[in-house]
Amino acid sequence: MDPISGVVEKKVAESAWAYIRGWFTRNRDQKKQIEVLQAQLAEERSGKLAFEKLMSELECRPADDSMYWKKDGSGGPYCPLCLHGDQKLMPLTHGNRDGSFYCRIHEHFFETEELRQRSRQTARDRAQAGRRLSRFGPWS
Ligand SMILES: [Zn+2]
Incomplete structure (x- = not known):
């Protein structure tokens, strides 16, 4: 080589x-x-x-601002935004009224249909009371 x-x-x-x-x-x-x-x-x-x-295992209630509850009634309500956005089960805390719930992460209030109906009824009662009062007011 x-x-x-x-x-x-x-x-x-x-x-x-x-x-x-x-x-x-x-x-x-x-x-x-x-x-x-x-x-x-x-x-x-x-x-x-x-x-x-x-x-x-969860059930969505669309009338109640789409909050979620456990089907077996063992928990809820849970934040729908947390569930769908982050896939996290976030229990909501009670708001200032019965039927009002709050998510601390989203800083968002959720209301049940029952609460909305109750507030509408309260508003109607107030309006009727106002009309009754004005009938006996100084302008009648
Ligand atoms: Zn949330």
Whole structure:
């Protein structure tokens, strides 16, 4: 073997080896990436399943500002914004009136249909009382 072709052969062998080594490294990295992705997917899937299970145990009452209650009556109401936005079960705190509930995260008040009807009735009663009073007022 003459010295020049010996050098060339060595270079070829080196670059081939570098290529193979690189391929193995890339392959190993890809395998690692796939494992990470699979783990993420499994986690996402189990999170989604847990959320679906949670939602199946809840009941939405559209008339009551779409608040959620546990179907078995063991809890509620829960914030619909927290549920749909963050997939979190956030119990609402009582507002200043019966039937009024508050989400501390959204700083939002929710009202039951019952409370709205009661306030409408109160407004009607006041208006009637006002008319009765004006009949005996100084302008009649
Ligand atoms: Zn909320």
